[in-house]
Amino acid sequence: MASRTSRRLAIASAVAILSAGLAGGVVAATTSSDEAALAPARASADRGIEHRVDALLRRMTLQEKLQQVQLLSDGQITDADAQAGVGGVFSLTDPKRINELQHIAVDKSRLGIPILFAYDTIHGYRTIFPIPLGTAASFDPDVAETDHRIGARESAAVGLKQIYSPMVDVSHEPRWGRISEAAGEDPYLNSVMAAARVKAAQGRNYAAKDKVVTSVKHYAAYGQPEAGRDYNTTDMSEQRLRNLYLPPFKAAVDAGSDTAMCSFNAINGVPGCANKRLETDILKNEWKWDGFIESDYTAVAELLNHGTAENDVDAGAQALMAGTDSEMVSTFIRDKGKQMLAEGRITMARLDDAVRRILRVKFRAGLFDNPYVDPAKAEAAQELPDARAAARKAAGRAMVLLENDGKVLPLDPSKKTAVIGPLADNGKDQIGPWWGRGDDSKKVTVLEGIRAQSPGATYAEGCKVSGLEPPDYDESQDCPDTDFSAAVAAAQAADQVVLAVGESRAHSGEAASRSVLDLPGNQEGLIKAIKATGKPFVVVLFNGRPLTLDGVTGTAPAILESWFGGVEAGNAIADVVFGKVNPGGKLPVSFPRRVGQVPIYYNHEPTGRPCDATSKYNSRHRDIKSCDPQYVFGYGLSYSKFEITNMRLSATSVNANGKIDASMDVKNVAGPTGDEVVQLYLHDPVASISQPVRRLRGFERVTLAPGEMKTVTFKIDKSDFGFYDNSGKFVVEPGRIDLFAGNSSKATMSTSFTVTGGG
Numbered sequence: 016m017a018s019r020t021s022r023r024l025a026i027a028s029a030v031a032i033l034s035a036g037l038a039g040g041v042v043a044a045t046t047s048s049d050e051a052a053l054a055p056a057r058a059s060a061d062r063g064i065e066h067r068v069d070a071l072l073r074r075m076t077l078q079e080k081l082q083q084v085q086l087l088s089d090g091q092i093t094d095a096d097a098q099a100g101v102g103g104v105f106s107l108t109d110p111k112r113i114n115e116l117q118h119i120a121v122d123k124s125r126l127g128i129p130i131l132f133a134y135d136t137i138h139g140y141r142t143i144f145p146i147p148l149g150t151a152a153s154f155d156p157d158v159a160e161t162d163h164r165i166g167a168r169e170s171a172a173v174g175l176k177q178i179y180s181p182m183v184d185v186s187h188e189p190r191w192g193r194i195s196e197a198a199g200e201d202p203y204l205n206s207v208m209a210a211a212r213v214k215a216a217q218g219r220n221y222a223a224k225d226k227v228v229t230s231v232k233h234y235a236a237y238g239q240p241e242a243g244r245d246y247n248t249t250d251m252s253e254q255r256l257r258n259l260y261l262p263p264f265k266a267a268v269d270a271g272s273d274t275a276m277c278s279f280n281a282i283n284g285v286p287g288c289a290n291k292r293l294e295t296d297i298l299k300n301e302w303k304w305d306g307f308i309e310s311d312y313t314a315v316a317e318l319l320n321h322g323t324a325e326n327d328v329d330a331g332a333q334a335l336m337a338g339t340d341s342e343m344v345s346t347f348i349r350d351k352g353k354q355m356l357a358e359g360r361i362t363m364a365r366l367d368d369a370v371r372r373i374l375r376v377k378f379r380a381g382l383f384d385n386p387y388v389d390p391a392k393a394e395a396a397q398e399l400p401d402a403r404a405a406a407r408k409a410a411g412r413a414m415v416l417l418e419n420d421g422k423v424l425p426l427d428p429s430k431k432t433a434v435i436g437p438l439a440d441n442g443k444d445q446i447g448p449w450w451g452r453g454d455d456s457k458k459v460t461v462l463e464g465i466r467a468q469s470p471g472a473t474y475a476e477g478c479k480v481s482g483l484e485p486p487d488y489d490e491s492q493d494c495p496d497t498d499f500s501a502a503v504a505a506a507q508a509a510d511q512v513v514l515a516v517g518e519s520r521a522h523s524g525e526a527a528s529r530s531v532l533d534l535p536g537n538q539e540g541l542i543k544a545i546k547a548t549g550k551p552f553v554v555v556l557f558n559g560r561p562l563t564l565d566g567v568t569g570t571a572p573a574i575l576e577s578w579f580g581g582v583e584a585g586n587a588i589a590d591v592v593f594g595k596v597n598p599g600g601k602l603p604v605s606f607p608r609r610v611g612q613v614p615i616y617y618n619h620e621p622t623g624r625p626c627d628a629t630s631k632y633n634s635r636h637r638d639i640k641s642c643d644p645q646y647v648f649g650y651g652l653s654y655s656k657f658e659i660t661n662m663r664l665s666a667t668s669v670n671a672n673g674k675i676d677a678s679m680d681v682k683n684v685a686g687p688t689g690d691e692v693v694q695l696y697l698h699d700p701v702a703s704i705s706q707p708v709r710r711l712r713g714f715e716r717v718t719l720a721p722g723e724m725k726t727v728t729f730k731i732d733k734s735d736f737g738f739y740d741n742s743g744k745f746v747v748e749p750g751r752i753d754l755f756a757g758n759s760s761k762a763t764m765s766t767s768f769t770v771t772g773g774g
């Protein structure tokens with residue numbers, strides 16, 4: 016992590032140099048036309064806290080206000096900043112240093128305002144859970160809940176009080192490495208997972224000792240960068256923004272998330288951290304949200320690179336007046352705020368509003384009453400047995416069985432097992448791209464997990480995947496081998512093989528976009544070599560994004576998608592491979608056949624010439640004999656067989672404000688106890704604007720004993736059958752609505768009802 020920080024500071028100084036070079040020009044800053052609209056939404060606010068905030072604000076000097084909107088990294092913060100009253104610090108996790116700085120802020124700064132310490136606890140702090148894309152595959156909000164409950168507990172124990180999570184960027188872009196950090200291509204699934212994470216991390220009151228305030232990010236539409244290149248621009252229709260990208264933010268805010276992070280990317284030419292419409296008009300005013308927005312890392316300074324700001328005064332003023340309340344890493348507002356005010360680029364009302372929002376969160380977090388952490392107790396809260404057990408369970412529930420020809424799985428642990436592959440004994444990579452303070456030495460690798468259940472399992476690495484990052488990364492370092500004789504010998508000497516392949520953690524995550532989605536290097540060659548031995552084998556995949564698996568599906572009899580499963584991945588994989596756990600996860604994102612199909616997603620709009628692989632003049636690729644991805648959204652196998660039947664509705668028509676129930680039965684018809692995810696999709700066949708062919712509107716992961724049947728009921732209302740139009744208005748239109756239920760986005764069982772009236 017140290018290298019990450021220093022490299023990123025280099026970016027900050029590059030931006031600062033650019034800013035200095037351009038200093039001097041003047042461009043009118045974005046201004047708020049309505050100062051009254053900046054007032055906090057007091058209705059839900061605690062009056063006592065609001066009084067304390069106002070009283071404190073009245074005592075603050077301009078300099079103290081400008082310090083309060085400053086957010087510094089662990090590499091930047093000094094004692095002098097703490098004494099000057101800096102607002103926040105992130106990425107610092109040493110409880111002793113946190114306390115030291117907090118004492119300076121509380122005891123030595125003029126007003127004694129505590130610092131808010133933040134960290135990227137994305138899928139765990141010390142106990143690392145599966146990456147969020149994997150958690151989404153569980154289709155189980157309890158998994159997200161546990162991950163964030165434990166992440167909050169471990170974070171709070173070292174003195175952190177804010178986490179930069181949940182990341183809720185819906186994405187149709189598998190080339191984008193950060194698709195690993197959220198819940199995939201569907202807004203509904205992202206919303207459910209986001210709400211679960213927020214509620215778990217914050218609890219009913221995030222002042223509690225084991226709770227933290229969440230920051231939902233990256234606001235907004237960061238998941239759709241052109242060409243899948245991180246940070247790249249986004250051009251977005253209003254209806255798409257509102258129907259696809261904003262719902263999970265709204266869900267997080269409704270669940271109580273009191274902070275948010277604006278995004279690096281430009282949306283329709285306006286960068287996320289200078290985007291008044293998104294930050295002030297929608298998030299703060301339309302949604303009546305009284306929390307604060309911090310910029311992403313140097314995003315305020317990057318307004319210069321975006322070409323919307325001419326110099327540091329201009330950039331800082333744009334960001335603040337658009338609604339950004341706190342500036343991360345760059346220091347334009349703090350350093351030039353006085354000038355911004357004098358020149359009328361910012362208003363005192365807006366600066367006060369930003370400070371008020373930050374103070375409000377600090378009061379709600381209980382920091383004024385309990386600013387310190389007990390460093391002696393910090394370590395005792397880490398990786399407790401319940402956390403490790405939860406991480407193992409989570410990793411198991413996240414796994415998706417993609418293939419199981421001839422029922423190769425489950426394997427028999429009493430047989431001789433060979434564990435092979437670059438990810439087989441690789442604790443570093445299995446914890447994924449946001450490993451927090453995960454301890455490499457405490458993870459359980461596939462080899463260790465398999466050996467714990469199949470003693471004497473042998474091992475061969477086969478080849479290596481590169482953990483290097485650009486500019487040092489060179490794809491020829493990924494599994495360049497053609498001679499796999501050691502791996503083949505290990506397979507030949509065994510009865511069965513577990514073959515762990517995939518990406519290194521450096522292939523996914525921030526600034527890790529890929530132009531090819533195949534398994535890196537010659538790992539397909541390794542799979543073919545193992546296949547040639549004739550031994551039964553399973554390919555276990557480690558990856559932070561959808562891969563193109565065309566070459567693997569034809570070769571491997573069994574494929575288990577394990578994502579980056581965290582510290583307990585090895586035990587969880589052994590649990591599934593040997594049948595202790597029956598896999599029940601489903602894909603939260605489509606896996607394309609070829610990268611040229613991207614973006615390919617289940618919730619696409621229809622076209623005038625729907626894709627038909629058997630004829631020519633329609634919306635297809637002439638060189639692919641299918642219109643579908645390799646694996647569709649919602650897909651996943653089990654060791655059992657389930658049937659979902661008998662969809663029925665509580666009514667055949669409903670008015671715009673009414674509700675309707677859709678019920679169906681799910682039965683375990685063959686195999687052991689297992690889980691099925693019942694999924695409900697909706698389609699509006701005739702609407703004023705073309706509607707997605709399917710939209711997920713309900714799901715439930717159900718555990719069923721052999722022969723057992725359960726009934727699942729989903730409630731449907733206008734939040735399901737309505738949609739946003741291109742003027743940003745939520746509309747409910749009369750007419751037929753089709754429902755589909757089953758165990759993937761290809762579900763065929765259907766029924767319809769009619770919406771009467773509109774609104």
Ligand code: BGC
Pocket residue numbers: 105106135179232311312525
């Ligand atoms: C990332 C954010 C993260 C921040 C602080 C940025 O580069 O985009 O997701 O929260 O750094 O670490």
